[in-house]
Amino acid sequence: MSAPVLRIEKLRKSFGAEIVLEDITFTVPEHTATVFIGASGSGKSTLLRCINLLEQIDDGVIKLDGQDISAADVNPDEVRKKLGMVFQSFNLFPHMTVLENIILAPTKVQGVSQDEAVDQAFKLLERFGLRDKADQYPDRLSGGQQQRVAIIRSLARSPRLLLLDEITSALDPVLVNEVLSTVRELKSEGMTMVLATHEMGFAKQVANEVCYLHQGRILEWGAPEEILEAPKRAETREFIKRVHDAGRL
Amino acid sequence: MSENRGRGSGGNSGSAPYDFGGAWQPSEIELARRVARKKRNQKNALIAALSSALVLGTLIVVIVTSPGWVTLRNTFFKWAYGVEVLPKILLGFATNATLTVIAGTSVALIGLLVALIRTSRTPALTPFRFLATIYVDVFRGVPLLLVILLVGFGIPALQIKGLTNSVLILGTLAVIITYSAYVAEVIRSGILTVHPSQRAAARSLGLSHSQTLRYVVLPQAFKRVTPPLLNDLVALVKDTGLISILGVTDAVRAAQIQTSKSFNYTPYVMAALIFLAVTIPLTRATDRMLRKSLERQNAQGQA
Numbered sequence: 001m002s003a004p005v006l007r008i009e010k011l012r013k014s015f016g017a018e019i020v021l022e023d024i025t026f027t028v029p030e031h032t033a034t035v036f037i038g039a040s041g042s043g044k045s046t047l048l049r050c051i052n053l054l055e056q057i058d059d060g061v062i063k064l065d066g067q068d069i070s071a072a073d074v075n076p077d078e079v080r081k082k083l084g085m086v087f088q089s090f091n092l093f094p095h096m097t098v099l100e101n102i103i104l105a106p107t108k109v110q111g112v113s114q115d116e117a118v119d120q121a122f123k124l125l126e127r128f129g130l131r132d133k134a135d136q137y138p139d140r141l142s143g144g145q146q147q148r149v150a151i152i153r154s155l156a157r158s159p160r161l162l163l164l165d166e167i168t169s170a171l172d173p174v175l176v177n178e179v180l181s182t183v184r185e186l187k188s189e190g191m192t193m194v195l196a197t198h199e200m201g202f203a204k205q206v207a208n209e210v211c212y213l214h215q216g217r218i219l220e221w222g223a224p225e226e227i228l229e230a231p232k233r234a235e236t237r238e239f240i241k242r243v244h245d246a247g248r249l
Numbered sequence: 250m251s252e253n254r255g256r257g258s259g260g261n262s263g264s265a266p267y268d269f270g271g272a273w274q275p276s277e278i279e280l281a282r283r284v285a286r287k288k289r290n291q292k293n294a295l296i297a298a299l300s301s302a303l304v305l306g307t308l309i310v311v312i313v314t315s316p317g318w319v320t321l322r323n324t325f326f327k328w329a330y331g332v333e334v335l336p337k338i339l340l341g342f343a344t345n346a347t348l349t350v351i352a353g354t355s356v357a358l359i360g361l362l363v364a365l366i367r368t369s370r371t372p373a374l375t376p377f378r379f380l381a382t383i384y385v386d387v388f389r390g391v392p393l394l395l396v397i398l399l400v401g402f403g404i405p406a407l408q409i410k411g412l413t414n415s416v417l418i419l420g421t422l423a424v425i426i427t428y429s430a431y432v433a434e435v436i437r438s439g440i441l442t443v444h445p446s447q448r449a450a451a452r453s454l455g456l457s458h459s460q461t462l463r464y465v466v467l468p469q470a471f472k473r474v475t476p477p478l479l480n481d482l483v484a485l486v487k488d489t490g491l492i493s494i495l496g497v498t499d500a501v502r503a504a505q506i507q508t509s510k511s512f513n514y515t516p517y518v519m520a521a522l523i524f525l526a527v528t529i530p531l532t533r534a535t536d537r538m539l540r541k542s543l544e545r546q547n548a549q550g551q552a
């Protein structure tokens with residue numbers, strides 16, 4: 001077995017006096033998906049932002065492909081070239097067309113030529129059924145289309161690891177599926193990813209491992225069937241019941 | 250995934266309307282509605298025209314028949330005289346126009362620089378951030394006329410060798426110093442209103458701090474501050490007239506010279522008209538741009 005894509009050991013993160021993440025340890029092997037579930041405010045977004053070095057951690061180690069990216073002398077821009085991140089609120093750049101959004105990082109960060117970047121962008125757009133939206137501005141697209149463009153934008157840089165933060169939470173229920181099937185497809189192609197989600201059914205389909213995050217700690221982890229169907233901890237049961245009652249299982 | 254192709258859920262491109270196969274003919278009800286709508290519009294137009302004619306007509310009659318009208322007209326609106334002095338005032342206005350262009354360009358650059366310094370978080374720039382804040386506070390709080398007097402008359406009084414005594418240059422300098430402070434604040438507020446999530450998205454794509462600024466933050470900031478900046482441009486055009494106090498022969502000064510010869514105020518009115526010829530189109534353009542950007546924002550809010 002090769003070295004894991006991501007390995008996190010004893011990560012701790014606080015904002016002022018509030019401890020948001022504590023004693024977080026987990027491993028993400030290549031071609032697998034690790035899904036974080038947990039109540040709002042349990043620290044899922046913060047964890048993903050820490051991996052992306054958008055937040056500075058208080059303690060612990062984050063290793064990407066064996067390299068300690070939490071070391072003081074690491075250049076965050078170099079690390080982020082290997083990571084893709086998609087946010088709950090899409091965060092497409094509103095002043096750029098879909099195509100411009102996608103080729104920005106490849107041309108400006110990775111030094112790919114304009115033609116090559118456009119070529120690759122069109123291939124991705126074609127694959128995800130968005131070819132005809134290339135010249136549209138984001139505000140002309142539905143939420144589902146915007147989120148798929150955001151996914152394509154992060155894929156255009158061929159990341160080692162994809163971080164997806166509740167990417168369907170801001171969508172109408174009818175639009176959720178088109179986004180989720182995009183992610184399922186990426187998974188089947190072997191993309192390694194870490195996700196935060198409230199979509200339990202989806203978690204069951206894509207996850208190799210599910211971690212239940214409770215007040216900043218991983219309270220329970222294991223195979224999706226174990227955690228989602230037969231959780232051992234009372235807190236996990238309670239959480240899953242609540243999500244279930246909200247109609248999302 | 251391919252089953253999603255062309256289904257195009259939600260707010261679609263405003264392309265051609267759906268073709269239902271047969272040629273569509275408006276129904277009886279729709280035709281009647283159109284006739285009624287047309288009638289109502291005609292009636293509204295008639296009412297607007299009549300009321301305008303009535304109000305404006307009354308106003309004109311009241312003014313023209315008032316006892317002071319002849320004196321008023323001879324003092325302010327002696328058109329033959331106005332046309333006679335027009336070339337001189339226009340020549341003066343060339344100074345205002347040149348000054349607007351030169352000052353406007355410098356102000357844009359300095360304002361941007363000051364705004365960038367004030368919004369930066371680089372530790373090395375801390376002293377500059379501090380100085381920039383003081384600069385903006387001071388020059389936004391002092392009347393422009395005072396700055397013009399201080400720079401225009403004060404600097405020559407220092408009698409420093411090699412420093413210009415040209416009131417034109419010094420006056421322009423005073424305008425640039427003051428307006429850069431205004432514009433820096435406008436641009437800074439634009440930068441601050443770009444949502445932090447946009448920066449996060451850019452950084453997570455691997456863009457460096459300066460790339461994020463250049464490709465993501467500033468373009469959005471500029472779009473937002475264009476209307477207020479155009480307002481400042483209108484104000485700048487007018488305020489170039491203030492350096493006439495230093496004796497620079499701009500449109501205002503040219504008009505003043507003519508007036509003091511003839512004791513007739515028509516040259517001032519002519520100068521005012523020349524300013525209006527520039528500022529009104531600018532104001533209208535600003536309005537239109539503001540309306541458009543609001544429409545765009547609203548459309549985004551509904552998406």
Ligand SMILES: Nc1ncnc2c1ncn2[C@@H]1O[C@H](COP(=O)(O)OP(=O)(O)O)[C@@H](O)[C@H]1O
Nearest residue numbers: 015018020038039040041042043044045046047
């Ligand atoms: N920038 C920040 N400053 C202060 N507190 C924060 C910040 N970001 C997140 N938090 C806090 O950290 C906790 C976890 O938040 P978050 O990671 O967004 O949770 P989740 O994504 O699971 O809903 C919350 O209590 C939140 O208020």
Ligand SMILES: [Mg+2]
Nearest residue numbers: 044045046166
């Ligand atoms: Mg969150």
